[in-house]
Amino acid sequence: MTKVSFDRxxxxxxxxxxxxVSRSAVSRAFTPGASISADTRDKVIExxxxxxxxxxxxxxxxxxxxxxxxxVIVADMDTPFRAAQINALTQELVANGYHPILFTADGxxxxxxxxxxxxxxxxxxxxxxxxxxxxxxxxxxxRLGVPLxxxxxxxxxxxxxxVVGDNDHGGALAARELIASGCTDLIVVRPRRESYSxxxxxxxxxxxxxxEGLEATIVEAGPQTYDGGRQSVPALMQRTITPATxxxxxxxxxxxxxxxxxxxxxxxTPPRDLCLVGYDDIPQTAWQPYRLTxxxxxxxxxxxxxxxxxxxxxxxxxxPQRTSVVPVELIKRDTTR
Amino acid sequence: MTKVSFDRxxxxxxxxxxxxVSRSAVSRAFTPGASISADTRDKVIExxxxxxxxxxxxxxxxxxxxxxxxxVIVADMDTPFRAAQINALTQELVANGYHPILFTADGxxxxxxxxxxxxxxxxxxxxxxxxxxxxxxxxxxxRLGVPLxxxxxxxxxxxxxxVVGDNDHGGALAARELIASGCTDLIVVRPRRESYSxxxxxxxxxxxxxxEGLEATIVEAGPQTYDGGRQSVPALMQRTITPATxxxxxxxxxxxxxxxxxxxxxxxTPPRDLCLVGYDDIPQTAWQPYRLTxxxxxxxxxxxxxxxxxxxxxxxxxxPQRTSVVPVELIKRDTTR
DNA sequence: CGCCCGACTCAGATCGTTTTCAGCCCCGGC
DNA sequence: GCCGGGGCTGAAAACGATCTGAGTCGGGCG
Numbered sequence: 039m040t041k042v043s044f045d046r047x048x049x050x051x052x053x054x055x056x057x058x059v060s061r062s063a064v065s066r067a068f069t070p071g072a073s074i075s076a077d078t079r080d081k082v083i084e085x086x087x088x089x090x091x092x093x094x095x096x097x098x099x100x101x102x103x104x105x106x107x108x109x110v111i112v113a114d115m116d117t118p119f120r121a122a123q124i125n126a127l128t129q130e131l132v133a134n135g136y137h138p139i140l141f142t143a144d145g146x147x148x149x150x151x152x153x154x155x156x157x158x159x160x161x162x163x164x165x166x167x168x169x170x171x172x173x174x175x176x177x178x179x180x181r182l183g184v185p186l187x188x189x190x191x192x193x194x195x196x197x198x199x200x201v202v203g204d205n206d207h208g209g210a211l212a213a214r215e216l217i218a219s220g221c222t223d224l225i226v227v228r229p230r231r232e233s234y235s236x237x238x239x240x241x242x243x244x245x246x247x248x249x250e251g252l253e254a255t256i257v258e259a260g261p262q263t264y265d266g267g268r269q270s271v272p273a274l275m276q277r278t279i280t281p282a283t284x285x286x287x288x289x290x291x292x293x294x295x296x297x298x299x300x301x302x303x304x305x306x307t308p309p310r311d312l313c314l315v316g317y318d319d320i321p322q323t324a325w326q327p328y329r330l331t332x333x334x335x336x337x338x339x340x341x342x343x344x345x346x347x348x349x350x351x352x353x354x355x356x357x358p359q360r361t362s363v364v365p366v367e368l369i370k371r372d373t374t375r
Numbered sequence: 376m377t378k379v380s381f382d383r384x385x386x387x388x389x390x391x392x393x394x395x396v397s398r399s400a401v402s403r404a405f406t407p408g409a410s411i412s413a414d415t416r417d418k419v420i421e422x423x424x425x426x427x428x429x430x431x432x433x434x435x436x437x438x439x440x441x442x443x444x445x446x447v448i449v450a451d452m453d454t455p456f457r458a459a460q461i462n463a464l465t466q467e468l469v470a471n472g473y474h475p476i477l478f479t480a481d482g483x484x485x486x487x488x489x490x491x492x493x494x495x496x497x498x499x500x501x502x503x504x505x506x507x508x509x510x511x512x513x514x515x516x517x518r519l520g521v522p523l524x525x526x527x528x529x530x531x532x533x534x535x536x537x538v539v540g541d542n543d544h545g546g547a548l549a550a551r552e553l554i555a556s557g558c559t560d561l562i563v564v565r566p567r568r569e570s571y572s573x574x575x576x577x578x579x580x581x582x583x584x585x586x587e588g589l590e591a592t593i594v595e596a597g598p599q600t601y602d603g604g605r606q607s608v609p610a611l612m613q614r615t616i617t618p619a620t621x622x623x624x625x626x627x628x629x630x631x632x633x634x635x636x637x638x639x640x641x642x643x644t645p646p647r648d649l650c651l652v653g654y655d656d657i658p659q660t661a662w663q664p665y666r667l668t669x670x671x672x673x674x675x676x677x678x679x680x681x682x683x684x685x686x687x688x689x690x691x692x693x694x695p696q697r698t699s700v701v702p703v704e705l706i707k708r709d710t711t712r
Numbered sequence: 713c714g715c716c717c718g719a720c721t722c723a724g725a726t727c728g729t730t731t732t733c734a735g736c737c738c739c740g741g742c
Numbered sequence: 743g744c745c746g747g748g749g750c751t752g753a754a755a756a757c758g759a760t761c762t763g764a765g766t767c768g769g770g771c772g
Binding site for chain 2: 757
């Protein structure tokens with residue numbers, strides 16, 4: 039560990055001296071809406087620019103007890119939908135003057151651990167898209183005044199806000215599209231690991247099917263990945279597949295794997311031999327070999343909703359818990375008729 | 376803006392009082408390697424646990440003039456390769472006790488603006504995988520003692536470390552694979568926007584081709600996306616494509632678009648009608664419809680290299696600039712013979 | 713002319729750490 | 743018996759901002 043000295047960042051004191059004002063004036067010059075004359079502000083800004091002054095966010099956060107950092111906790115970051123989600127979230131946060139500090143977490147326990155780490159910074163808030171953290175830590179966040187927004191997670195606590203896609207309606211859209219394609223034998227693929235989104239999508243699907251007098255069969259499948267989808271095909275083949283078969287896989291990433299499995303290993307090509315609807319509308323669904331009919335869950339509006347809820351709660355922490363439901367949309371491509 | 380009061384986080388003072396020691400002792404108890412007796416440490420830790428004490432990272436950073444935050448600047452975050460890269464980087468940083476603060480930036484200018492913002496935090500360092508920032512800001516970082524690591528960027532400055540894939544060798548591997556497949560008419564696709572990686576890969580390819588007595592033709596193509604790849608196919612069709620045509624697209628994401636364009640719009644299927652090699656080994660290349668032969672640029676080792684260089688420079692800031700070259704590997708699939 | 717109010721400014725306390733410095737205790741060596 | 747030094751500890755000074763309370767200065771109004 040060698041010792042080296044670097045040029046010090048100029049402080050508000052340096053700027054104050056150069057501009058011939060007090061440190062408070064410097065602070066006010068950089069605080070929108072503070073009580074300061076245009077004259078003084080200009081002097082300060084000029085001096086600041088000349089010196090290359092940067093407000094020290096750490097000191098700012100320490101003294102105001104709130105940093106402009108926002109925790110973002112994600113799972114499966116390298117998955118197409120998640121990647122798009124983080125991208126949207128990051129941009130939206132930065133656009134609103136916040137800075138995302140990013141963590142990955144695999145289960146609820148690790149999410150809690152991560153959230154705990156995040157609380158070492160005086161966060162403005164946190165967005166969780168991995169797993170719903172245990173209520174204990176959520177309450178802790180509320181106690182400390184750190185707003186929490188969960189994306190696509192179940193409603194468990196009165197202290198956390200939520201953004202969800204309209205899973206119920208999405209499932210229904212899928213069911214109706216399959217029925218409109220002439221499918222009477224409806225099958226739903228349920229990924230191995232349970233999750234709120236999958237369950238609600240499937241529920242919406244089943245309900246809509248029932249409304250049309252059809253009972254959807256549920257088939258247990260593999261993990262939520264491309265390979266998981268592909269590996270789930272054999273289980274599917276236990277049933278007889280006919281052109282009247284309508285398959286709903288509530289996650290595109292898996293659906294693409296299934297599609298490849300169906301075609302390659304069993305010579306079954308939608309929409310001729312069966313129909314297939316996915317969920318999410320990841321970019322790959324539009325690629326030539328797939329052209330999958332799917333339900334679009336728009337990442338940008340969801341990110342906007344999440345950030346705006348976060349900001350709303352920062353501004354008025356006592357408002358009752360809110361859930362923002364983001365509309366979804368059927369994207370009809372070539373795997374339905 | 377309503378006012379609400381929350382429970383205060385306990386401070387080192389609270390812990391100190393409870394444990395019957397001084398604040399300094401508390402600080403030392405949480406500083407590995409500090410001069411403190413096991414006895415005192417245990418007392419402190421116990422008191423800390425009882426109170427739910429968390430070290431305030433902001434205060435810590437302010438006082439020690441160095442936070443455990445590391446800036447990560449990325450472009451095209453929702454692209455498969457980039458997503459994998461951020462994922463690896465995040466995990467590696469966290470594993471080493473650092474916390475990534477994430478930004479997106481589109482060009483060098485925006486990267487500079489972002490880096491500037493990041494300097495408001497007393498960063499431990501920054502990793503840039505978007506565009507190489509202007510040297511001005513790099514020098515500023517060096518002046519302030521903030522180590523910078525560029526991934527897959529050109530070597531311009533003596534003050535920044537770099538991690539690069541072995542692009543030269545990767546290009547050569549691609550060329551040799553095509554030649555081994557019996558291709559004598561070598562074509563390289565050059566994406567519209569120039570970038571260091573693309574250029575060096577192409578250079579490596581051309582050099583290896585020339586070593587075998589073949590001259591590679593360069594075709595200008597579209598942007599670095601799936602659609603960009605697909606749209607580049609017509610330009611390619613200006614030339615006569617034969618089974619002896621060996622195509623090198625130095626980016627998988629584009630290559631997949633090209634592959635789809637070639638097959639769908641022109642009925643050309645590798646490896647029968649031509650050969651194709653990509654670069655990066657994004658997950659989709661292994662998917663059934665593609666099975667693209669490609670050069671694997673391993674994200675995890677690159678992330679490890681980046682973080683370890685960062686740490687090395689934090690520990691000893693004066694060591695000379697280093698460049699870490701990460702080996703690449705040919706992944707032979709079904710688009711070559 | 714006096715008073716008050718609003719707009720602005722400044723000094724100084726504060727935020728929660730780390731870090732320096734001085735001091736204590738105890739042990740071993742001379 | 744004295745001295746030196748290593749281990750450990752606590753008091754207090756940074757660190758670089760915000761924020762509060764006190765004060766100044768004009769200007770409008772009675």
